[in-house]
Amino acid sequence: MMATIINPILPGFNPDPSICRVGADYYIATSTFEWYPGVQIHHSTDLVNWTLVARPLTRASQLDMRGNPDSCGIWAPCLSHADGLFWLVYTDVKRLDGNFKDAHNYIVTAPSIEGPWSDPSYVNSSGFDPSLFHDDDGRKWFVNMVWNHVSTGIGGQPKHPSFDGILLQEWDHAAGKLIGPVRNIFPGSAHGLVEAPHLYKRDGWYYLTTAEGGTGYDHAVTMARARRIEGPYELHPLIHPITSKDAPGAVLQRSGHGQIVETPDGQTYHTHLCSRPLPGTKRSPLGRETAIQKCVWSEDGWLYLAHGGQVPNVEVPAPGEAARLPAAAPIRRGFEGETLPPEFQWLRTPQPERIFSLSEQPGRLTLFGRESIGSWFEQALVARRQEHFAFRAETTLDFSPGTYQQAAGIVHYYNRHKFHFLAVTHDAELGRVLTVMSCPADWPDGRLAFPLALPIPLPPAGPVGLAMEIDGASEKLFYRTGQEWQALELELDASLISDEAGRGEHGSFTGAFVGMAAFDTSGQAARARFHHFTYAPART
Numbered sequence: 001m002m003a004t005i006i007n008p009i010l011p012g013f014n015p016d017p018s019i020c021r022v023g024a025d026y027y028i029a030t031s032t033f034e035w036y037p038g039v040q041i042h043h044s045t046d047l048v049n050w051t052l053v054a055r056p057l058t059r060a061s062q063l064d065m066r067g068n069p070d071s072c073g074i075w076a077p078c079l080s081h082a083d084g085l086f087w088l089v090y091t092d093v094k095r096l097d098g099n100f101k102d103a104h105n106y107i108v109t110a111p112s113i114e115g116p117w118s119d120p121s122y123v124n125s126s127g128f129d130p131s132l133f134h135d136d137d138g139r140k141w142f143v144n145m146v147w148n149h150v151s152t153g154i155g156g157q158p159k160h161p162s163f164d165g166i167l168l169q170e171w172d173h174a175a176g177k178l179i180g181p182v183r184n185i186f187p188g189s190a191h192g193l194v195e196a197p198h199l200y201k202r203d204g205w206y207y208l209t210t211a212e213g214g215t216g217y218d219h220a221v222t223m224a225r226a227r228r229i230e231g232p233y234e235l236h237p238l239i240h241p242i243t244s245k246d247a248p249g250a251v252l253q254r255s256g257h258g259q260i261v262e263t264p265d266g267q268t269y270h271t272h273l274c275s276r277p278l279p280g281t282k283r284s285p286l287g288r289e290t291a292i293q294k295c296v297w298s299e300d301g302w303l304y305l306a307h308g309g310q311v312p313n314v315e316v317p318a319p320g321e322a323a324r325l326p327a328a329a330p331i332r333r334g335f336e337g338e339t340l341p342p343e344f345q346w347l348r349t350p351q352p353e354r355i356f357s358l359s360e361q362p363g364r365l366t367l368f369g370r371e372s373i374g375s376w377f378e379q380a381l382v383a384r385r386q387e388h389f390a391f392r393a394e395t396t397l398d399f400s401p402g403t404y405q406q407a408a409g410i411v412h413y414y415n416r417h418k419f420h421f422l423a424v425t426h427d428a429e430l431g432r433v434l435t436v437m438s439c440p441a442d443w444p445d446g447r448l449a450f451p452l453a454l455p456i457p458l459p460p461a462g463p464v465g466l467a468m469e470i471d472g473a474s475e476k477l478f479y480r481t482g483q484e485w486q487a488l489e490l491e492l493d494a495s496l497i498s499d500e501a502g503r504g505e506h507g508s509f510t511g512a513f514v515g516m517a518a519f520d521t522s523g524q525a526a527r528a529r530f531h532h533f534t535y536a537p538a539r540t
Helices: none
Strands: 004-006 018-022 025-030 040-044 051-054 073-082 085-093 103-110 121-124 131-134 140-147 163-172 177-186 195-202 205-212 220-226 253-256 260-262 268-275 289-297 303-305 315-317 331-334 344-347 365-368 380-385 390-398 406-415 418-427 431-440 464-471 474-480 513-520 527-539
Touching (some): 103 140, 131 195, 140 195, 365 513, 380 527, 406 464
Parallel strands (some): 018 073
Antiparallel strands (some): 018 025, 163 177, 205 220, 406 513
């Protein structure tokens, strides 16, 4: 009996999927934006079950994002395999607002997916979403969208002229540079916002898959083909073989930006990003996720969804037999090892020793309070992705603040203007207290709200347990200093910790995280020691 793929295959913040196959092994690389280490790579042998196996960009020579604004950093990596090496192409975006993007493109290589990954070769900065195509004659071609900062921007003629087409240039790996002419090979369709190019060759045709419509609810996969790599490219009969833009009732929304892969026996699949907004809303706390669709090559030489139409399915036939791994169970992580549990990341800095330690007190994760929560430079925040619509997260910490400028606790975090922070801090009259700091999607100012009418007094010393329960748009908070959990008499809006809240669907590109945070704006680097972290899914 054939197995079934259930989409999304990579739930939670896992956008811009680039897929490649090496023998019987499949790998998907996804964007990580301002989260460190850079790029997530998952592995599968059946397209059904996926395991995180690598984050290749681990050191300052490869990636330093201190100062990168929210939703900048690593955009749209491309993973490929050729000449006995894995090749990873990525962008480090340094600016989001205004006319400019400041997008720098690099290539790193490794003999295996686990590494060691090389120092980067700089490629160009003409635009983002780069990819590398290895042609069957041995030549390598670099493609990326080109950003036009002097255009009239969104709403101009032609539509969205800041997205100025897809550039092609040859890459000379021995020389470590681009060579030959730069060609603009594809202007996109009338849908506009052309980006995310990937090339694929079949039966003498070069197929160019791009994304269009922006990464919101008009998103789409666009396909074109040409007999020569430099074009001219003709559009797919449907223009968009995968899109949810005209299907507001579809489960998988915002579908676009993906890549073709073939199985060893010649079956064809296409990845794409998607989101699942909360019912009755256009808010997606889990961010942009990764899905995959079974496709077929028609007699006209074009790729189509195997189930017909353009709208992606949740359930998709797998290429073969596969036993589905059991549903997610509560994950309780202690901090006894020398490295963080694999699901955790931090923000921006290649110097994690400045913000946390697993050795200063063995068995504890020690966060060193640094800059304020939401800082773009050095923020002590260690967190994991929200992967379910309903879950409970718990931690216990030892923390003795001496001023209101010091705080530590559990956080539901998107970026500097979207978070809920249940924190232990200090009050001049009450001593150690519990407070709630929220930034309820207040863009661009990022002003705090304090939902508790008064801080809650805590014992002057001893561990404090903190917990969050999220169920759709509802967020409830709990604490304990003894055996019994106490509920705070408030309910927060969890839907604010989503792509679309605040700045909107085209301004925030990551997803909700839950984790541990500390800050000390006095500059004393106060220590907060976390005993464990538990993530318990309640429903998908």
